[in-house]
Amino acid sequence: MAKRYTRKSLLPTALTYLGLAVGLVYTGFPILWMFFASVKSNTEIFSLPPRLLPDHFTIEAYLSIFDDPAKIRFFINSYVVSGVVTVLTVIIAILAAYAFSRYSFRLKSTLNVFVISTQTVPPITLLIPYFGMVVAFGIFNTYFALILTYMVFTLPYAILLMTGYLNTLPKDLDEAVLVDGGSSWTALWRVLVPLSLPGIVATAVYTFLLAWNEFLFALTLTKSTDMRTVPIGIQLLMGQHAFEWNQMMAMSVLGSLPLLLLFLIAQRYFLAGMTAGSVKA
Amino acid sequence: MGTQATIRKSSLLPYKARRKLVPYFYVAPATFMFFLLMLYPMATVLRYSLMDGAITKRNPSFVGLQNYLTNFDNPVFWQAVGQTLYFTSMSVIFHLLIGMGFALMLNSQLINPVIRSVLRALYILPWLFTAVIIAIIWRLLLDPNGVINSVLISLHIVDFKVEWFSSTKTALHALTFANIWAGYPLYMVTLLAGLQGIPKELYEAADIDGANGLHKFRYITIPQLMPVIVSIALLDFIWTMQVFPLVWMITGGGPIHATEVLSTYTYKQAFSSYDFSMASSSAVCILIMSLSLTYFYIKHQKAQ
Numbered sequence: 367m368a369k370r371y372t373r374k375s376l377l378p379t380a381l382t383y384l385g386l387a388v389g390l391v392y393t394g395f396p397i398l399w400m401f402f403a404s405v406k407s408n409t410e411i412f413s414l415p416p417r418l419l420p421d422h423f424t425i426e427a428y429l430s431i432f433d434d435p436a437k438i439r440f441f442i443n444s445y446v447v448s449g450v451v452t453v454l455t456v457i458i459a460i461l462a463a464y465a466f467s468r469y470s471f472r473l474k475s476t477l478n479v480f481v482i483s484t485q486t487v488p489p490i491t492l493l494i495p496y497f498g499m500v501v502a503f504g505i506f507n508t509y510f511a512l513i514l515t516y517m518v519f520t521l522p523y524a525i526l527l528m529t530g531y532l533n534t535l536p537k538d539l540d541e542a543v544l545v546d547g548g549s550s551w552t553a554l555w556r557v558l559v560p561l562s563l564p565g566i567v568a569t570a571v572y573t574f575l576l577a578w579n580e581f582l583f584a585l586t587l588t589k590s591t592d593m594r595t596v597p598i599g600i601q602l603l604m605g606q607h608a609f610e611w612n613q614m615m616a617m618s619v620l621g622s623l624p625l626l627l628l629f630l631i632a633q634r635y636f637l638a639g640m641t642a643g644s645v646k647a
Numbered sequence: 648m649g650t651q652a653t654i655r656k657s658s659l660l661p662y663k664a665r666r667k668l669v670p671y672f673y674v675a676p677a678t679f680m681f682f683l684l685m686l687y688p689m690a691t692v693l694r695y696s697l698m699d700g701a702i703t704k705r706n707p708s709f710v711g712l713q714n715y716l717t718n719f720d721n722p723v724f725w726q727a728v729g730q731t732l733y734f735t736s737m738s739v740i741f742h743l744l745i746g747m748g749f750a751l752m753l754n755s756q757l758i759n760p761v762i763r764s765v766l767r768a769l770y771i772l773p774w775l776f777t778a779v780i781i782a783i784i785w786r787l788l789l790d791p792n793g794v795i796n797s798v799l800i801s802l803h804i805v806d807f808k809v810e811w812f813s814s815t816k817t818a819l820h821a822l823t824f825a826n827i828w829a830g831y832p833l834y835m836v837t838l839l840a841g842l843q844g845i846p847k848e849l850y851e852a853a854d855i856d857g858a859n860g861l862h863k864f865r866y867i868t869i870p871q872l873m874p875v876i877v878s879i880a881l882l883d884f885i886w887t888m889q890v891f892p893l894v895w896m897i898t899g900g901g902p903i904h905a906t907e908v909l910s911t912y913t914y915k916q917a918f919s920s921y922d923f924s925m926a927s928s929s930a931v932c933i934l935i936m937s938l939s940l941t942y943f944y945i946k947h948q949k950a951q
Contacts, residue, residue: 375757378755378757379757379758382752382755382757382758383758385748385752386752386753386758386762386766389748389749389752389766389770390766390769390770392828393769393770393772393773393828394769394772396773396784396785396788396828397772397773397784399784399787399788399794400780400783400784400787403787411787412790412792412793414797415797415801416793416794416797416798458676458677458680459677461673461674461676461677462673462674462676462677464673465669465670465671465673465674466674468670469669469670469673471667471670471671473671473674474670477674477677477678479945480681480685481681482941482944482945482948483938483941483945484681484685485882486882486885486886486937486938486940486941486944487685487689487934487937487938488888488889488910488930488933488934488937489889489891490889490891490909490910490913490914490930490933491689491692491930491931491933491934491937492684492685492688492689492692493914493917493930494692494695494917494923494926494927494930495687495688495689495691495692495695496688497702497917497923498691498695498701498702498923499688499691514684515684517680517684518680518684518685521677521680521681525677550669550673575775578777579776579777579778581777581778581779581891581892581895581896582891582892582914586918596777597777597778597779597780597892598779600779600780600783601779601896604783604896611787614783615783615787618776618779618780618783618784621777621780622775622776622777622780625775626772626775629771629775630768633768
């Protein structure tokens with residue numbers, strides 16, 4: 367199509383590409399700087415004049431993390447907590463979303479307002495009573511403290527995402543099961559759930575991301591180093607060796623890697639559902 | 648025919664009766680969690696805020712609104728309110744501008760579709776990072792000996808090593824800058840979806856009328872996107888008002904309260920001073936601010 371780049375559209379095209387390039391530097395430079403700092407020696411990070419690429423490529427920062435069982439433990443904790451939160455959230459959300467999508471009942475709009483407003487309740491406001499509750503339940507400094515409290519911010523998004531997905535499936539599918547004398551339980555798990563796998567994947571990935579990135583509750587409701595999650599682990603690294611920048615950067619890269627991989631795998635499902643109100647900034 | 652109709656009718660009756668109770672069975676687990684993790688804690692924090700020495704004292708006494716009045720008498724509380732509002736408004740404005748810019752460029756028909764989808768994935772990246780990592784990145788970049796200072800000095804924009812996060816003059820601005828970088832992707836994705844949903848006919852009709860690009864943006868794009876812009880800006884305002892990890896990790900509210908926001912102010916009262924009652928009263932203030940904006944958000948969503 368020779369018509370595409372007429373003289374009239376050449377300038378706007380060039381300007382748009384220029385704008386996109388500026389945007390790429392704005393977004394990408396800090397991320398690249400983090401990555402390359404993680405493969406530099408600690409002295410090279412502040413060398414003058416500053417250079418993005420390392421003079422001497424080294425993975426010493428990564429090796430020192432893999433050599434330290436305390437740091438490996440941060441990752442195990444994060445995987446356990448985020449994994450359990452994801453499974454429980456997805457199950458509870460599927461059940462609630464089925465009711466929201468397929469039934470009309472008296473408390474529906476009240477519950478719906480409840481779900482939406484839970485998205486906006488400040489975590490700091492909940493933290494103080496949670497601290498009292500977690501101590502009273504005897505689960506302070508355990509996985510249970512984090513798994514239980516994380517559900518307050520994962521559930522609303524999961525319910526909204528799943529309800530949205532179920533609404534896209536035709537009602538005839540599950541009503542055929544009901545009319546044939548099958549139970550709603552069968553209709554949900556045998557018919558709707560297998561068909562909603564893309565929606566479930568998107569919900570699970572997003573739930574995992576929220577749980578993996580959580581900071582405030584993990585900071586306050588756990589105490590000993592062996593119960594800390596990755597974000598708190600990075601913070602501890604910052605306090606202990608304020609100048610081990612390459613280790614902090616390596617830890618940050620490793621801490622973002624699971625999310626990057628999940629995002630790349632589920633990107634297609636994910637972007638479709640990622641609009642205001644269904645996910646969080 | 649007659650028999651078939653009776654069979655259908657008898658199997659439909661219990662089905663209809665069941666339908667009344669069935670939904671409650673399915674929402675029961677979620678409802679239980681909301682009671683345990685939302686309603687009960689909110690009632691508790693309200694109760695704490697009216698007591699003296701909640702959690703720490705064995706028999707805390709009821710003091711009415713005393714904790715609120717003590718907070719309102721504290722100049723640091725009002726400083727935190729002002730700084731929270733500055734941080735939040737600047738973040739929302741720039742998130743919107745940057746997100747809109749990226750969305751418009753990515754939506755442009757002049758761009759190669761492959762480049763478009765690669766760039767879209769790359770521009771989303773800041774959204775994936777946890778606040779702690781964003782904090783570390785910007786602490787490294789804005790370190791007095793860091794790369795941004797060396798670039799600015801070599802370009803003669805500044806003539807000394809600026810202490811971005813440890814000077815009371817620059818800390819709040821630098822913090823806001825880091826938060827702007829971290830928060831625009833959600834706007835970009837939401838607005839891009841919104842742009843793709845605008846009917847092409849509107850632009851074609853405008854072309855026939857001889858409208859230029861600016862007119863089309865002003866009279867078609869903006870009005871069409873308005874509902875999306877309002878919901879996302881409201882949500883972002885609510886969430887940014889509650890910011891904690893980024894501030895805690897970069898400045899901890901300092902230097903000398905220069906970056907104190909309501910969350911860090913509250914957190915310090917609870918977990919540095921162990922005055923959970925005072926902390927509860929300022930936590931309730933944040934809650935009231937959030938819920939009043941949530942009211943508008945829900946009203947706006949229902950109007951859609």
